Amino acid sequence: MGEVQKGLMSLVEELRKVEHLNDNGVRIVLLGLDNAGKTTILTRLALEEASSITPTQGFNIKSVQSHGLKLSVWDIGGQRSIRTHWKRYLGSTDLLIYVVDSADRKRFEETGQELAELVEEDNLVGVPLLVFANKQDLLTAAPAADIAAGLNLHTYRDRTWQIQACSAISGEGIQDGMNWICKNITAKKK
Amino acid sequence: MTPNPFGSFVTESPEDVAPTVGFSKADIKQGRFDITIFDLGGGKQIRGIWKNYYAESYGVVFVIDSSDVDRMEETKETVAEVLRHPRIAGKPVLVLANKQDREGAMAEADIIEYLSLEKLVNEHKCLCQIEPCSAALGYGKKIDTHIRKGLNWLLGVIAKDFEALHERIQRETAEQKAQEEQDKQKIAERVKRLREEREEREREEAE
Ligand SMILES: Nc1nc2c(ncn2[C@@H]2O[C@H](COP(=O)(O)OP(=O)(O)OP(=O)(O)O)[C@@H](O)[C@H]2O)c(=O)[nH]1
Ligand SMILES: Nc1nc2c(ncn2[C@@H]2O[C@H](COP(=O)(O)OP(=O)(O)OP(=O)(O)O)[C@@H](O)[C@H]2O)c(=O)[nH]1
Ligand SMILES: [Mg+2]
Ligand SMILES: [Mg+2]
Numbered sequence: 001m002g003e004v005q006k007g008l009m010s011l012v013e014e015l016r017k018v019e020h021l022n023d024n025g026v027r028i029v030l031l032g033l034d035n036a037g038k039t040t041i042l043t044r045l046a047l048e049e050a051s052s053i054t055p056t057q058g059f060n061i062k063s064v065q066s067h068g069l070k071l072s073v074w075d076i077g078g079q080r081s082i083r084t085h086w087k088r089y090l091g092s093t094d095l096l097i098y099v100v101d102s103a104d105r106k107r108f109e110e111t112g113q114e115l116a117e118l119v120e121e122d123n124l125v126g127v128p129l130l131v132f133a134n135k136q137d138l139l140t141a142a143p144a145a146d147i148a149a150g151l152n153l154h155t156y157r158d159r160t161w162q163i164q165a166c167s168a169i170s171g172e173g174i175q176d177g178m179n180w181i182c183k184n185i186t187a188k189k190k
Numbered sequence: 191m192t193p194n195p196f197g198s199f200v201t202e203s204p205e206d207v208a209p210t211v212g213f214s215k216a217d218i219k220q221g222r223f224d225i226t227i228f229d230l231g232g233g234k235q236i237r238g239i240w241k242n243y244y245a246e247s248y249g250v251v252f253v254i255d256s257s258d259v260d261r262m263e264e265t266k267e268t269v270a271e272v273l274r275h276p277r278i279a280g281k282p283v284l285v286l287a288n289k290q291d292r293e294g295a296m297a298e299a300d301i302i303e304y305l306s307l308e309k310l311v312n313e314h315k316c317l318c319q320i321e322p323c324s325a326a327l328g329y330g331k332k333i334d335t336h337i338r339k340g341l342n343w344l345l346g347v348i349a350k351d352f353e354a355l356h357e358r359i360q361r362e363t364a365e366q367k368a369q370e371e372q373d374k375q376k377i378a379e380r381v382k383r384l385r386e387e388r389e390e391r392e393r394e395e396a397e
Contacts, residue, residue, distance in 0.1 A: 113381045116374075131212075144211050145238045152377070153213070154242035155370050162212035163236070180208060 025063065025072040026185050029089055031118065032099035033111045034078040037134040040168035041099060042075040045178065050168070055079060059089065067182035073097075083114065090123040094185055095130065097177075100151070102133045102141035102165070108150030115151055119159075128184045129161040130177055137167040160184060211236045223345055227251075237268070244277035245362040248348045248355055251284045251341075256301060256322070257292035266305045277362055279314040281355070284321065284344045286337065291324040298322045319343045 030038045039060060043050045046062040056077035064071045076082065076089050098115055100108070118124065133147050144163040148154065153161055162180050166173025210231035218225050228243050230236075232253075250272065254265055269285075272278055287301050298320055302308065311318040321340035348355060 109377050110381045110384060113378060144235045148212075148236065148239055152370075152374070154239050155374075156213070157215070160212070160214035162210070162214075164211065176208060183208075 025070045026094045027092060028071050028073045028095045028097060028181070029093050030073060030075040030097045030099060031086055031114075032078050032132075033101070033104075033107060033114065034080070035104075036078060036099040036101045036111075037132075037168045038075045038078060038099045041097075041132060041134065041166075041174065042073055044168050044171055044174045045073060057082070066178055069182055069185060071181075071185075086118065087121060090121055093123055093127055095128050095181055096124060097130045097132060097181070098151075099132045099134050100147055102135050102147060103138040105140075105142055105146075105150075108142075108147065112151040119156065126159050128159055129156065130181055130184075131161065131163045132173075132177055133163055133165045134168055136165045136173065137170055141165075209233055213239070220341065220345060223349075225345070240272070241275060241277070242366075244275055245366040246359060247278075247281065248359060249282040249284065249344050250278060251286060251344065253286045253288050253325075254301065255289050256287045256295040256297075257289045259294065259296060262296070262301075262304050269305055269307075270310055273310055273314045273316055278316070280316065280358075282317040282344055282347045283311065284319055284340045286325075286340060287320055287322045288325055290322045291326055317347050 060075040164177040321336045323334045323336040
């Protein structure tokens with residue numbers, strides 16, 4: 001098969017997968033600044049090995065089974081040029097995961113600003129928010145309270161939110177986050 | 191205060207609750223009242239967010255693990271800090287002495303003494319009631335009667351003094367909102383400056 005054709009086939013395959021997921025699944029969107037660790041977390045959630053992850057130019061999507069739920073998790077690139085497209089991925093989102101590099105204090109306010117703009121979107125009204133305070137394995141990682149303050153989370157009164165400290169590298173905290181996700185989705189879907 | 195005793199009200203099972211490092215709210219109806227309960231994480235790491243919710247609160251429910259004698263000192267300091275806050279002082283406080291089903295749980299009277307609760311509430315003019323209870327005993331309709339009693343007491347005193355309380359809450363909430371708006375503007379300016387500086391740098395590097 002020629003390269004072009006192969007590319008086309010995998011695209012069709014990808015789209016079929018996407019449609020399929022949209023039909024039955026719970027839709028979760030993973031967002032956050034570039035380098036926050038979204039793609040690494042996605043591979044963890046899907047119980048895969050994280051090998052040679054590069055900055056995401058478009059998006060990745062994986063189907064994850066947990067607590068009897070079928071989740072389709074969308075991981076979208078966080079580079080500045082891509083951020084303007086975030087909104088296009090928000091249709092009927094059931095839960096938003098926002099990933100923060102806990103050691104990147106210089107950018108707490110910037111990432112908070114991006115989040116603040118994001119949650120104003122119609123598609124995200126009242127949608128539960130899980131903040132993964134990632135990279136807790138680094139010595140300079142900030143604690144949850146600092147991140148809550150940096151992101152101004154106390155002004156979000158219209159939705160349930162939770163901060164989960166984690167390390168996508170060691171895997172610590174990821175399963176706890178997953179439990180919270182499933183609990184809050186079932187609560188909503190009931 | 192989490193699904194803890196109020197799991198009872200939102201009819202969830204109190205089992206398998208994870209620590210709250212965040213915020214959730216439950217809307218419940220009790221007689222003629224529409225009540226919103228904010229459930230805030232109690233861990234040391236997240237306690238700092240509490241103060242942001244004081245302005246809009248008509249009353250406080252403080253939940254204590256009565257069986258955790260080792261942390262009663264921490265409880266004492268924390269309760270004192272809450273009641274002392276200018277946006278809480280003068281508001282009614284319900285203390286739930288929870289986990290009474292556990293062996294070694296401190297009795298109501300001992301907790302009052304340990305926390306110097308009488309002195310504290312007099313000092314800060316908070317009406318206060320303490321109820322021993324166990325959130326683990328039943329949920330849904332079978333909620334511990336002490337919790338129901340405590341909540342009824344709280345609602346009663348709020349209703350009695352509603353106008354003055356309501357006026358205060360509207361004023362202080364407006365103040366808080368204005369402050370939040372101001373902070374937001376400052377952050378937006380700082381972020382904007384940061385972005386401009388970065389773009390500048392990138393342009394220079396490209397040349
Ligand atoms: N120390 C540490 N490094 C991490 C952790 N999670 C991710 N990283 C590293 O951070 C870098 C960025 O991770 P990615 O998963 O590509 O980040 P991303 O958020 O997907 O970035 P974009 O795709 O550009 O938006 C990689 O080098 C990861 O190995 C973590 O928990 N601890
Ligand atoms: N024995 C007993 N256990 C209880 C009782 N109430 C809660 N628990 C247990 O105590 C633990 C903590 O309960 P939570 O409801 O998570 O406590 P919390 O106050 O919300 O804690 P944070 O969310 O960390 O602030 C859980 O394992 C509960 O099942 C009780 O009355 N008796
Ligand atoms: Mg990525
Ligand atoms: Mg809790």
